[in-house]
Amino acid sequence: MCVLRVENLRTELRLRQGTAVAVSDLSLTLQAGETVALVGESGCGKTTAALSIMRLLSSPPAYTTHGRILLRDEDLLTASPARLRQLRGERISMIFQEPMTALDPLFTIGTQITETIRAHRRCGRAEAREQALEALERVHMRTPRACLDLYPHQLSGGMRQRAMIAMALCLGPEVLIADEPTTALDVTVQAGILDLLAELRADSGMAMLLITHNLAVVSKVADRVVVMYAAEVMERAPTAELLERPLHPYTQALMQSLPRMDRSLEVLPAIRGSVPNLLEMPPGCRFAARCDLAQPACRQEQRLVAVADSHSVRCWRRTG
Amino acid sequence: MNETGIPPSGRGKARGGRLRRGARFLIRRPALLFGGIIVTIFIGAGLLAPWIAPYPYAAQDLASALKSPLSPHHLMGTDQFGRDLFSRILFGARTSFIFAFGVTLLSIVLGVVVGGISGYFGGAVDLILAAVIDLMWAFPIVLAAVLFVGLLGPGLLPAALAITVVNWAGTARIVRGEVIALREREFVEAARALGRGHLFIIFRHMIPNALPAVLVLASFSMGIAILVEASLSFIGLGAQPPLPSWGDLLSEGWEYNQYAPWLVIMPGVSIVVIVLGFNVLGDALREVLDPRLRER
Amino acid sequence: MRRYVVRKVAVAIPLLFLVSIAVFAMLHTGQGDPVELFVGPTAPQSVQVQARHELGLDQPLVTQYFLFLRRALHGDFGESITYREPVGQLIRDRLPATLLLGGTALLLSYALAIPLGILAAARRNTWADYAITGGALVAMAVPSFWLALLLVLLFGVHWQLLPVSGYGSLSTLVLPAVALAAEGTGLSLRLMRSSMIEVLRQDYIRTLHAKGLNRWRILGVHAFKNALISTITLLGLRLGMIIGGAIVIENIFGWPGIGRLLVSSALQADFPVVQGLTLLLAAAAIVANVTADILYAVIDPRVRY
Numbered sequence: 001m002c003v004l005r006v007e008n009l010r011t012e013l014r015l016r017q018g019t020a021v022a023v024s025d026l027s028l029t030l031q032a033g034e035t036v037a038l039v040g041e042s043g044c045g046k047t048t049a050a051l052s053i054m055r056l057l058s059s060p061p062a063y064t065t066h067g068r069i070l071l072r073d074e075d076l077l078t079a080s081p082a083r084l085r086q087l088r089g090e091r092i093s094m095i096f097q098e099p100m101t102a103l104d105p106l107f108t109i110g111t112q113i114t115e116t117i118r119a120h121r122r123c124g125r126a127e128a129r130e131q132a133l134e135a136l137e138r139v140h141m142r143t144p145r146a147c148l149d150l151y152p153h154q155l156s157g158g159m160r161q162r163a164m165i166a167m168a169l170c171l172g173p174e175v176l177i178a179d180e181p182t183t184a185l186d187v188t189v190q191a192g193i194l195d196l197l198a199e200l201r202a203d204s205g206m207a208m209l210l211i212t213h214n215l216a217v218v219s220k221v222a223d224r225v226v227v228m229y230a231a232e233v234m235e236r237a238p239t240a241e242l243l244e245r246p247l248h249p250y251t252q253a254l255m256q257s258l259p260r261m262d263r264s265l266e267v268l269p270a271i272r273g274s275v276p277n278l279l280e281m282p283p284g285c286r287f288a289a290r291c292d293l294a295q296p297a298c299r300q301e302q303r304l305v306a307v308a309d310s311h312s313v314r315c316w317r318r319t320g
Numbered sequence: 321m322n323e324t325g326i327p328p329s330g331r332g333k334a335r336g337g338r339l340r341r342g343a344r345f346l347i348r349r350p351a352l353l354f355g356g357i358i359v360t361i362f363i364g365a366g367l368l369a370p371w372i373a374p375y376p377y378a379a380q381d382l383a384s385a386l387k388s389p390l391s392p393h394h395l396m397g398t399d400q401f402g403r404d405l406f407s408r409i410l411f412g413a414r415t416s417f418i419f420a421f422g423v424t425l426l427s428i429v430l431g432v433v434v435g436g437i438s439g440y441f442g443g444a445v446d447l448i449l450a451a452v453i454d455l456m457w458a459f460p461i462v463l464a465a466v467l468f469v470g471l472l473g474p475g476l477l478p479a480a481l482a483i484t485v486v487n488w489a490g491t492a493r494i495v496r497g498e499v500i501a502l503r504e505r506e507f508v509e510a511a512r513a514l515g516r517g518h519l520f521i522i523f524r525h526m527i528p529n530a531l532p533a534v535l536v537l538a539s540f541s542m543g544i545a546i547l548v549e550a551s552l553s554f555i556g557l558g559a560q561p562p563l564p565s566w567g568d569l570l571s572e573g574w575e576y577n578q579y580a581p582w583l584v585i586m587p588g589v590s591i592v593v594i595v596l597g598f599n600v601l602g603d604a605l606r607e608v609l610d611p612r613l614r615e616r
Numbered sequence: 617m618r619r620y621v622v623r624k625v626a627v628a629i630p631l632l633f634l635v636s637i638a639v640f641a642m643l644h645t646g647q648g649d650p651v652e653l654f655v656g657p658t659a660p661q662s663v664q665v666q667a668r669h670e671l672g673l674d675q676p677l678v679t680q681y682f683l684f685l686r687r688a689l690h691g692d693f694g695e696s697i698t699y700r701e702p703v704g705q706l707i708r709d710r711l712p713a714t715l716l717l718g719g720t721a722l723l724l725s726y727a728l729a730i731p732l733g734i735l736a737a738a739r740r741n742t743w744a745d746y747a748i749t750g751g752a753l754v755a756m757a758v759p760s761f762w763l764a765l766l767l768v769l770l771f772g773v774h775w776q777l778l779p780v781s782g783y784g785s786l787s788t789l790v791l792p793a794v795a796l797a798a799e800g801t802g803l804s805l806r807l808m809r810s811s812m813i814e815v816l817r818q819d820y821i822r823t824l825h826a827k828g829l830n831r832w833r834i835l836g837v838h839a840f841k842n843a844l845i846s847t848i849t850l851l852g853l854r855l856g857m858i859i860g861g862a863i864v865i866e867n868i869f870g871w872p873g874i875g876r877l878l879v880s881s882a883l884q885a886d887f888p889v890v891q892g893l894t895l896l897l898a899a900a901a902i903v904a905n906v907t908a909d910i911l912y913a914v915i916d917p918r919v920r921y
Binding site: 456461462550584596599 | 759
């Protein structure tokens with residue numbers, strides 16, 4: 001059952017120097033209980049896409065101009081600000097990359113969780129506190145009761161992230177958008193957070209949109225993958241399929257640049273060139289400048305074409 | 321903003337030489353231009369007063385007493401003794417400038433040295449100095465001035481001492497903060513490994529980083545010094561006659577406020593404009609220098 | 617928290633001692649011979665000797681200092697040369713007036729600065745913002761005594777709306793309070809505005825929106841509290857400005873407070889009064905700073921631990 005459907009989402013950044021399209025024609029679906037990974041390098045638009053879905057971008061300068069964002073049957077793009085406030089935190093939640101700056105340093109963890117609860121439910125202070133405690137227990141916080149009265153700076157990175165997860169999930173949303181939840185953490189702590197997220201999803205049937213640039217995380221956690229580059233979707237496929245048979249030259253290059261323990265390499269291959277300036281986007285395929293397979297025809301507009309069951313690519317060289 | 325791949329600077333490369341780029345730089349920042357012009361006029365007026373003032377400071381001309389502004393020979397009018405107000409304001413500017421400059425310079429030098437040493441060496445030295453700095457920087461200047469007046473009698477010297485004693489702490493705070501932030505960086509270790517002495521590291525590497533912030537503070541300090549000098553001179557504790565001072569002009573002019581309000585308005589407006597100029601300049605400097613420091 | 621408070625207080629005490637030493641020194645390095653000031657330059661030798669003894673001036677300097685200190689701690693600052701009254705009494709008589717003026721000015725200042733600062737931040741880069749910020753900039757450049765003069769000219773002389781001197785009724789309080797408040801209002805306003813802007817850019821504001829919180833709670837509780845930090849930090853400075861400003865303003869409006877007493881005493885070289893007042897005011901300034909520091913720790917938990 002589809003809990004989130006994004007159709008042809010387009011977000012523009014209107015700046016003094018011009019208008020940059022940060023998210024171009026993004027479509028994806030989330031079924032209950034599944035994890036979809038939105039993958040790409042820094043600057044490809046994945047975070048902007050996530051914020052667009054949550055409607056958290058400030059206009060100016062960002063404007064989401066096209067598309068639909070359907071949370072069940074409701075289009076978030078046409079919803080009123082009051083309705084959006086109701087939905088956020090309760091039906092759709094988001095956690096962020098850097099838990100230290102994402103939490104208000106002047107308020108205790110307990111307060112920050114209970115205020116979320118009391119903003120959406122009619123609840124006494126004591127009752128909200130109990131619920132907050134439960135939320136902290138669910139994320140396996142080590143001393144949950146003590147944690148309620150601690151301030152963010154008193155917690156370690158991993159604990160802060162757990163607190164943020166507790167805060168995001170305390171009302172049992174259907175969709176969780178996780179923006180690089182483990183990037184800022186130590187490798188050992190990362191695994192713990194990922195396991196926690198998997199467990200929470202299994203318990204509640206919640207769907208998760210995972211934003212990341214880390215393919216290792218993707219392989220471990222995601223059911224399906226959407227690969228973005230320079231604001232466009234380049235390829236989408238189920239995870240196993242993508243890892244085994246990456247079709248788009250960009251995806252392939254990404255795979256190749258992963259350090260692997262089973263291959264000995266002299267030099268770790270990197271993708272030559274750099275991401276084009278969003279204000280001066282070349283026509284046609286945006287990856288062409290860095291692609292070894294590029295041909296003159298690549299300067300034509302490319303479309304996302306289905307190649308196999310739920311596997312699509314935006315590259316005429318693959319789709320013919 | 322680099323999440324979206326948008327270049328940080330503006331349109332392409334600037335055409336034309338340095339002069340053109342400089343001009344464009346200034347025009348984009350009207351505050352900087354405004355502040356800069358006012359401050360320049362002030363400094364010019366102050367330094368050149370003896371040569372550009374139409375009349376000497378104390379020249380009386382009873383026949384032309386109490387003339388209103390824009391009279392034929394008197395741009396801003398005259399007071400009860402026929403003294404030309406414009407000239408007196410110019411000479412007042414001179415006193416203000418020399419006073420404010422001297423005080424600001426001294427407090428900055430003191431503040432930089434003490435702040436640098438305190439921040440760098442840490443430990444007991446820092447504990448004591450930081451405590452002193454913390455408590456001095458917000459001490460009421462006028463009160464300190466009265467204290468010094470009690471010790472030394474009225475005059476510009478106690479006023480100068482009072483401002484310096486408080487202002488150096490403000491500078492020291494900033495420098496100390498900057499030095500502490502830089503202390504842990506690797507280049508300090510590297511410099512020590514190369515055999516560089518402590519003082520060298522402090523002055524060659526750390527203080528230049530604090531200078532932009534100090535410069536901003538200096539601009540504001542000038543404004544404060546001018547205001548304090550005027551206030552003290554007004555109530556009689558600052559510049560003593562016959563030393564020219566805006567505060568003095570105001571206290572004398574006040575007696576004739578009914579007949580010659582310009583005697584009160586003109587010097588006051590001068591003070592406001594000049595201090596405003598320094599404040600605006602300080603603000604603009606902060607904007608210009610800050611982003612380069614922080615690299616957000 | 618307790619350690620923090622103790623630390624701050626422990627550091628303030630030596631400074632208080634330093635100030636007391638400076639104040640004490642005033643009598644002995646200042647202008648003129650204190651004995652002469654007391655009994656007049658033409659008094660016969662025997663009277664001078666007796667006065668010297670009574671004033672304790674024939675004792676070694678250090679002893680005199682400790683005597684002075686001990687008396688000071690009991691509120692005894694000697695007798696005013698001009699008024700021939702105990703200094704303590706003089707101060708006690710005039711302190712309420714200054715407290716009234718200063719307190720009113722401070723409240724007025726914050727009542728104006730905080731809302732306008734928030735408004736300017738919320739309406740950033742609009743005409744409202746430019747007007748408010750411009751006004752604040754000008755206010756920071758206006759000498760408080762000159763503003764006082766202008767206010768007197770306008771409201772007192774020209775329009776005859778408000779009294780320009782005297783003490784006792786609400787109307788006499790208005791002009792001096794406004795003149796005194798103006799000096800620091802611009803500063804606090806701009807500070808509130810810039811910290812509000814800075815706060816609203818922070819990541820946690822985005823998180824708060826993502827939680828679906830009410831806009832007013834985000835602004836009024838979270839953003840406000842965070843922005844308040846820097847304003848509190850300046851509370852000590854503001855109180856210092858009020859103290860300094862009161863000295864000048866009271867003189868202009870003939871407000872019977874300690875500021876006026878201080879200036880007249882300084883000009884007449886009435887050392888006991890100047891000593892007592894300076895010590896009192898300096899102590900007040902230091903206490904204000906420590907209080908501001910403590911308040912800061914109350915609001916921002918990161919400082920305490």
